[in-house]
Amino acid sequence: MSDPRPAEMEIEGPKRSIWRNLSLTWLIPIAALAITLLIAWQSWAERGARIEITFENAAGIVPGETALRFRDVNIGLVEDVTFANDLSSVRIGARIDNIVAESLPSDAEFWVVRPEVSASGISGLSTVLSGVYIEAAFEPQEGAEATRFVGRDTAPLVRPGMRGTRIVLRAPDGAMLSAGAPIFHQGIEVGRIETPRLLESGNGVIADAFIEAPHDRRVTTSTRFWDTSGFNVNFGPQGLDLSVGSVAALIRGGIAFDTVVSGGNPVPSRYVFDLFDDETAARDSVFSQSIDNAVDLVVEFDESVRGLEAGAPVTYRGLKIGAVNALGAFIDDVSGEQRVKLRASISIDPRALGLEDDTAAEAEIITFLSESVQDGLRARLASQGLFSQSLMVELVTIPEAEPAALGIFDTEAPVLPSVESNVPDVAATAEGLFQRIDDLPVEELMEQAIATLRSVESFAGDPDLRAVPGSVSGLLDEARGLIGSEETQALPGELNATVTALREIVEDLREAGTAEKLAAALDGATAATDSVSSVATEITAATEEVPALIEEMRDLVAKANALQLEAFVDRATALADSADRLIASDATQALPGEINATVAELRGVAEDLRAADAIGRLMSTLESASAAADSVTGVAMDLSGATEQVPALVDDLRRLVETANDLPLEAFIEQATNLVASADRLVDSDQTRALPGALTRMLDEARSALEELREGGVVENTNATLASARDAAAAIEEAAESLPSLSAQIQSMVGEAELALQGYGENSRFNRETLSALREVQSAAEALNKLARSIERNPNSLLFGR
């Protein structure tokens, strides 16, 4: 048995508090945990709100990548792409920023932005690299936390928040409407249209359109829209009309609008406008469709109204004020006999006349018209254009028209009196014009022209013509040689000195009052001329007999033609040759020098003359000459008396010619030929050749004589000479008195001369030769002209010969 022993106690000291043993290191995991939780909470808080958008398809949308943007700022990310329950659409779940989600209204619009290339430009280019994104558009609305949306296929025409007016356009077909087509107002883009859609009734197309503020103020109830797509060519009554819009409009179509008439009220949203094919139609529509309080009138026409149709304009002084409503015919038996009259009912727009569009206007217009009709206002048909067959009704004031009144009835519209139209028949006039053109002898003209050209060509191609320039060139060379000779060069100096001396003489003469004397002498000469003129008149009378005389002479010439003139001409030619040789001789060439010297002598004489009192003598001489002229006048008067006997003279001449006809001319010609031959021999003889030398010698002698004259008492001699001249003038005076008999002799001489001249008349060989010579000269001149032109064009040809 052992003593119970208390159990050994394991006594431990009081356990230290677990907190006291705790290491400070535990703070680190606590801090890490706190930070991690903070990050987790933050990312959860920033995760954003989830929304769901339903799309038709999810082209290009990638979960986790495709962003949502609002005003081009990322607001979220697509989380997942799933199908709707029935697989009919795609449901896209996205997280968007809380700040956006708080204000997201249920009408927010979402659409997928893709790269798009269209006629209006390229959009969404940034999405080519970054992929598509979803654009959101909404008007922020505090507290509206919508989460389910239906996405759009295309970008909306009007983004929420844009200001403007939404309207509806109605068109007969959608060909001119394409989605996104611009709307222009006076050339600037102010809006766009949306995708057009068919009306439920199927007979038209409507499209929503949006006009941006502030341009939407221009849209009123009186605005008209028209299509500007493409280009529009219209050949109408007003002529050719081509209108082209902008290039974008050309490709994509476009719509323009304008307010055609004043007035009009602001339009409410979704107001429906009609879309017209072109601007003209749109402007005209104001009259054709919207005359609310139109004043109806009736016009009756007697004539045909072909070309007039419903809708045709009614103009007043050129301004369109209305339109034709309807046309009809009725039988008019007022005047006893039945006639078919045509009746056109027209509407007049009060606004076009500047009146308010209300019921009061009608009465005003009726009053105005009835007053105007009394002043001559009438309706008549007029052509709409130059080539148009279309007619319109024109209201014109014709003061001289027959009196008429506006027919006002209770039941029918007032009847406006009409007058006959003056529509020109353009077609007939044009036809006449063409007929005239057709009748022109164009073919003959062309043939003539061709023949002329051919002649010119053959003439130009003549070898002789081409040879002419060379000959002319040689001629010019010789002429240059002649002109270049020293004597010829010296001539001008001498002449100049002579002229100077002569001028001094003339001055002396002027001082001496010679001119007055000369004038007196000229007066006398004038009187003489008058007398001669009267003589000529007499001669004219006498010439009436001349034709017969000419006949006779022609006979004579015929005989003369029969003579052997050729031989004679040969001789004459030989004579000319001899003369040519003579002229070419050295002695002849030396002549200029001699002449030169003689002129010098003459100058000396003139100077001496001036030194002496030659002038006074001359004056007295002139006086004598004047007296002589007076005598001549008297003679001419006598002559006038004598010419009265000219007819008798002509008779005598005729007889003479007859006698001459009988003469043995052949023998005469032979003798003449012999004479010419003799002359030829003479000219050809040495003596004749020596003649120039003799002439030279003679000139020398003359010169020496002149020198002697100078040395001797020339002046005295001259004085004596002048005295003799005066005596001679007196003698002339006397002689003139005996002129009548002289004139008779002259007459006979003239007769003979005429006879001779007849030989040179028409068709004579001489004439032909002369003509041919003249032609050659002409052709030569033309060739020269041509040469000159070619040289002018191409001066080098002188050097190169071409």
Next chain:
Amino acid sequence: MEDAGTAPRILTAKQAGLVGCTECGRVHAPGVARCTRCGTRLASRDTASLQRVWAWLFAGLVVYVPANLYPMLRTTLLGKTTESTIFGGVVDLMHHGSYGVAAIVFVASIVIPVSKFIAIGYLALSVQRRVQMSAHKRHLLYEAVEFIGRWSMIDVFVVAILSSLVQLDFAASINPGIAAVSFALSVAFTMISALSFDSRLIWDVDVGVNENE
């Protein structure tokens, strides 16, 4: 480190009534406050060691969660930004057929950290006698954790290098995500945790077990 030795019974400094310096290895008699050679504070056993181990381990675990949930890399290629988590990256790499790289990333980023957590936790528990384990095996485990710890930073290095090199604005750019920081912290925490472990405890427990027997 003390030589582990091969003999089944090892005389520790504590049993010998001595205190070893953890820095220079000099053995002192008890009662000396500081190492006479290097001046390190001397303690036979660090009593707070295990607390620190557990604390750092928890911190590493906490930050390892966001390291896996948040994106590691934010890659921007031609305007498209892709974010990839660690595991997502591994899956992507496998999808692209890069199994080798995928395996490396998987091992370095997931297997090693996770096994480190487990190893450190197991070690700490075994020291506290909650788990039976021979001292020798504990020592081997400790050595392995020490060795492998530095290799866990591969991911972080890759991200750091890519981020600094690939900065081509629009064409391509790579930025580190939150996970990169978290992962780096996680690795750092586990390494500190491993360092906090007083390895002398390994032998004490073994001794205790033997004593109880």
